[in-house]
Amino acid sequence: MNTFRTLHRSILVLFAVVVIAIVTLVHFSISKIVAEQSRAQQQSLSPAISLIVEQLLKPLHISEALGHSTELVDLMDGETIDQDAVFKTLDRLENEFGLSFFIASEADRKQYNSDGSIINLIEGEVSWYFKYKDYPIDAVADIGKWEDTHFYIDIKIHDEDGRFLGFFGVGKSLRSFIEVFDTYKQEYGYDFLFVDSEGDIMLSSDPSLIASYSEFTNLSELPWYASLPVTIQSEQALNNKLVTIDQKDFLIAEVKLNQFGWTVFLLSPLEDRQAEISQAFIFSVVTLLVVVFSLFLLIYNLLYYFRKDMQPDLVVRHSNRLPEKDNLQLIYKTLLAEHKSLSVMLLSVDEFSDIVDAHGRNAGDDILDKVVSYLAEHMRDQDILGRWSSAEFIILLPHTGPHVAFDMAQNLRHGIATLSPLQELPEIVITASIGISYTASPRAMHEVTAHAEDALYQAKRDGSNLVRMQLID
Structure with a gap:
């Protein structure tokens, strides 16, 4: 996640540098021509x-x-x-x-x-x-x-x-x-x-x-x-x-x-x-092209470097490549050992089966990708997003208390409910229900997620598009 965001910011910075360089060189070229x-x-x-x-x-x-x-x-x-x-x-x-x-x-x-x-x-x-x-x-x-x-x-x-x-x-x-x-x-x-x-x-x-x-x-x-x-x-x-x-x-x-x-x-x-001014113009254009080409080479090499270095993080960016339960077990243990406490958030897309039955698997996948994209953009750097089941996702929140996790879940739930619908299916309103649990001791992952699942099902029973929390006694 951190690597991805670093890459995202680096590309934005490089894009800004390219734009500034082009504007500066165009200004320089015009100034050069006028001066000439x-x-x-x-x-x-x-x-x-x-x-x-x-x-x-x-x-x-x-x-x-x-x-x-x-x-x-x-x-x-x-x-x-x-x-x-x-x-x-x-x-x-x-x-x-x-x-x-x-x-x-x-x-x-x-x-x-x-x-x-x-x-x-x-x-x-x-x-x-x-x-x-x-x-x-x-x-x-x-x-x-x-x-x-x-x-x-x-x-x-x-x-x-x-x-x-x-x-x-x-x-x-x-x-x-x-x-x-x-x-x-x-x-x-x-x-x-x-x-x-x-x-x-x-x-x-x-x-x-x-x-x-x-x-x-x-x-x-x-x-x-x-x-x-x-x-x-x-x-x-x-x-x-x-x-x-x-x-x-x-x-x-x-x-x-x-x-x-x-x-x-x-x-x-x-x-x-004209000959004198043309020489100045050609020099300015060549300079502009060399600088722009050099910047794009820099971007290409940066992307190549990140592509080699970020394979473990790339899986958390797309709904079809999120870490599954087996991988999440190891991540859970590592986070709990490092931070001593964490909250677990289980998120389920409401009425997902009905959507797939009515509009097909492709529509379902598009909705999942839309939800995952939103979650990835609005999570913290230390948070981990994974796949829990076909229409459910898990978010591990290290060193985060249950009440903070509850507020975060409410924000995520509201953000998903306000997402723009799919362009080809404008009548579908995307919502999600969220269940939360918490541990501050070295408990097994299945024990914590079981309570989060109970909270999620309670949210579903209460009408969906809700957040519920169940703490371990």
């Missing part, structure tokens, strides 16, 4: 952020820092401009930072470039100056110089009184951007789109999309963008959207460039990311 997705996303964004900082934000910060210098304000403040001093300063800045600089003076309406050229700022001919002069922001990004297209960052310059003096800025040839973008595309495999608030593509890793002679390509002109829902197009909400370009899937990530009012769309090939 995040890592892939981060891995794709990190070079893009580096490129944006190096190619756009660094020139912006340089121009903003220089735009606040007193040297520059002094050059631009006044009714006339010292052109030699301006060109000398611009040439020095170009050599120092490796960028093209310019000063657009409000005083004489001229633009001085670090390459030595001068452009007259005439309204109607040079649109950018007069367009951005009235802008509410102090830093503007623009594309211009169409004979050699440049990306410009224009910084407004004011004197101490807030009077507008003109623009100072930095320019980079788009050819340099195309070369950098191409290097990134070959190394990381993705494309860039720098788009303004109107949807015009300002910069791109695709040379065919870069503006030419003031003609900008708009996002709406791209076939893959036009295929997106109207709501997405109207909001330009493309982050984590999956698109198909030339029969290849791309995942879009977006980075806001609030300094310019632009959005950078990063088009990452899905095949590469």
